[in-house]
Amino acid sequence: MFSESFAEAWRARYGVDPGFELPELAPFLRHRSVRDFAPEPIGERTLSALIAAAQSASTSSNLQLWSVVSVDAPESRAAFAELAGNQRQILSAARFLVFCADHHRLRRAGARVGEDCEGLDYAEFGLMAFLDAALAAERLVCAAEALGLGACYIGAVRNDLQRSSALLGLPSGVAPLFGLCLGWPEAGCAAEIKPRLDQAVVWHRERYDPQAEVAAYDERMRPFYVSQGMKGEVTWSMRSARRVDGRHMTGREVLKAFFERVGFWIR
Ligand SMILES: Cc1cc2nc3c(=O)[nH]c(=O)nc-3n(C[C@H](O)[C@H](O)[C@H](O)COP(=O)(O)O)c2cc1C
Numbered sequence: 001m002f003s004e005s006f007a008e009a010w011r012a013r014y015g016v017d018p019g020f021e022l023p024e025l026a027p028f029l030r031h032r033s034v035r036d037f038a039p040e041p042i043g044e045r046t047l048s049a050l051i052a053a054a055q056s057a058s059t060s061s062n063l064q065l066w067s068v069v070s071v072d073a074p075e076s077r078a079a080f081a082e083l084a085g086n087q088r089q090i091l092s093a094a095r096f097l098v099f100c101a102d103h104h105r106l107r108r109a110g111a112r113v114g115e116d117c118e119g120l121d122y123a124e125f126g127l128m129a130f131l132d133a134a135l136a137a138e139r140l141v142c143a144a145e146a147l148g149l150g151a152c153y154i155g156a157v158r159n160d161l162q163r164s165s166a167l168l169g170l171p172s173g174v175a176p177l178f179g180l181c182l183g184w185p186e187a188g189c190a191a192e193i194k195p196r197l198d199q200a201v202v203w204h205r206e207r208y209d210p211q212a213e214v215a216a217y218d219e220r221m222r223p224f225y226v227s228q229g230m231k232g233e234v235t236w237s238m239r240s241a242r243r244v245d246g247r248h249m250t251g252r253e254v255l256k257a258f259f260e261r262v263g264f265w266i267r
Contacts, residue, residue: 001148001185004030004193012193015220027146032191034150035089037183042094042149050182053143054136065129066136067102069168070095076167080179083163084156085250093181098157098164099137101129103263104173120173126264133177144182150189154179159251161258173263192227195220 009029010018051068059065071077072095080098081090090096103120110117119125141151157164157179164176185191196202201212218235226232242248259265 001189002030002032002191009193013196014198015195028142030193031141031145032150032193033152034183034185034189034191035087035152035181036186036189036191037089037092037094037150037181038186039092040094040184042182042184046147047095050140050143054140057132057135057139059132059135060128063106063125063128064132065102065106065125066133067100067105067174068136069098069100069170071098071168072096079167080154080157080164083160084154084179085159087154087156089152089181090154090179092183093152094183095181096154097137097140097180097182098168099133099177099180100168100170101126101133101175101177101264102173103129104171107173120263121266123265123267126259129264130177137178137180141180148184149182150185150191152181154181156250158255161251161255165262170262175259175262175264192224195224 004012004026006021006023006026006029007018009026010016013029047070054068055064071080077091077096080096081087084090103117103125107117107120137153141153144151155178157176161176165174168176170176195217197214197217201209201214201217204212214237218237221236222232225234256265
């Protein structure tokens with residue numbers, strides 16, 4: 001349904017012409033989060049193929065320290081939508097998945113062969129689980145978009161980790177990281193390609209440039225905000241800095257304690 005060429009998608013990302021064409025990469029550049037879904041379902045086979053794509057992602061030492069829970073029951077969907085601040089896309093998505101960091105499975109496998117797996121207490125293996133889950137999820141999103149599906153991550157499942165865990169029946173050693181809405185974009189879905197930072201401030205050559213400035217991006221984001229019905233005078237820097245001012249934690253200030261309690265990042 002989204003059909004921008006490589007050059008069109010590049011212009012939307014950076015506000016300038018790429019000066020070259022690489023059509024094979026157009027599908028990757030034309031990503032946007034989709035929050036308006038048509039009522040058509042995503043069948044079991046399709047979902048199974050998407051999970052296979054996710055499992056095909058690289059994974060540190062092949063430990064595969066992640067799991068995903070699909071949530072179809074309307075009452076669970078409603079509970080997730082509510083704890084996520086009434087995000088309607090959780091209800092209208094054909095599928096809702098929650099990606100989890102998972103040490104439980106390896107601990108059990110280790111116990112069966114007489115290993116205590118104590119190393120999982122280290123931050124290193126917590127980080128590995130987070131990375132594995134993120135890499136798997138994004139590969140699933142790329143695969144879904146290749147089919148014409150739309151996706152929207154839901155970090156707001158972390159607004160109430162206790163409740164999210166209870167809804168999913170997670171044992172100790174498994175922690176919810178983020179949700180993912182999947183579905184067919186509604187006809188006429190207005191989701192747009194969102195501009196990104198200039199490559200010059202993200203891509204450093206040989207050595208990191210600590211003076212890289214985002215002022216040009218602030219300017220480029222203005223018309224995008226206005227097109228989305230948001231205030232143009234509130235820049236990306238202002239919005240983003242406010243987002244991390246520590247006063248808008250929406251329940252996530254307890255995250256460190258939660259992860260420690262369920263067995264991650266202890267040492
Ligand atoms: C881990 C993660 C969590 C996110 N959580 C939410 C969310 O709770 N609700 C939402 O509407 N979008 C969420 N998003 C989507 C981002 O807002 C979106 O990716 C970002 O604004 C860039 O827009 P784009 O994906 O359209 O390019 C999340 C994205 C990521 C990667």
